[in-house]
Amino acid sequence: MRVNLSQQFEAESLKRMIDATTDVRELQSLARELTDLYIRQRAATAWVVSEQ
Secondary structure, three states: OOOOHHHHHHHHHHHHHHHHOOOHHHHHHHHHHHHHHHHHHHHHHHHHHHHO
16 A cells, blocks of 8 residues: 555654654653554454445
């Protein structure tokens, strides 16, 4: 699967935010948020596949 230019910029922005963060609690919060998004994306993908 190819990532479009907008998604590449968004990913780079998130990576830079992670790299710039020195606060462990902020990193933990970001990791939890990204984990939730990842799980919801997987669920949405599974739903789309099951509907076909």
